[in-house]
Amino acid sequence: MAAVSAGILLYRSVDSETEVLLVHPGGPFWAKKNEAAWSIPKGLVDPGEDHLDAAKRELFEETGVTLSSEPRLLGTYKQPGSKSVEVWVAKADGSEEPDPSVSSQFDIEWPPHSGKREFFPEVDRAEWFVLEEAALALHKGQVAMLDDLRRFLSE
Known part of the structure; x- marks a missing residue:
């Protein structure tokens, strides 16, 4: 069965521009990558977990933001590989300033083959990114979310 992630596309309006909150993955592989490296806050849904609850949990775990x-x-977006991401959209009220220092950590052998963790x-x-910048920053599998956000905002 394909892995399912859930995430929140948080947006706000600043000087008549729409901005979205994106996160950059930590670790040495991503350290020098910027274009097409960012993501919405998201993560795997635990077995039996409500998908919206998982999206809210991931937003908090990665940014410290509560809605x-x-x-x-x-919508649901197919990612490269077999994973899909179920995405919710929410408007920020101005109090949602991200703090990535709250992010959980992971360990890997680094440098590779060194035996050190x-x-x-x-x-x-x-x-926060304006939509045009977000389109360049996001992983290619997530750019379609921005088009859907534009449609959502025009409703």
Whole structure:
């Protein structure tokens, strides 16, 4: 069975521009990558876990942000490989400033074949992007979310 992730596409309006909150993966593989490296806050849904609850949990675990508005389902997006991401959209009220220092950590052998284990944050940065910049920053499998957000905002 394919893995399912859930996430929140948090947006806000600043000076008549729509911005979205994106996170940058931590660890040495992503350290020097920026374009097409960012993601919405998301993660795997635990067995038996409600998908929206998983999305809210991941948003908090990766950014420290708790929602002030009730999210609406935006859609399900197929990612490269067999994973899909169920995405909810929510409007920020201005109090949602991300703090990636709360991010959980993972460990890997680093440098490779050294026998040493190093710990890295799951997320090393969280930033607001205007939609045009977000389209360049996001993984290619997530860019379609921005088009759906534009449609959602025009309803």
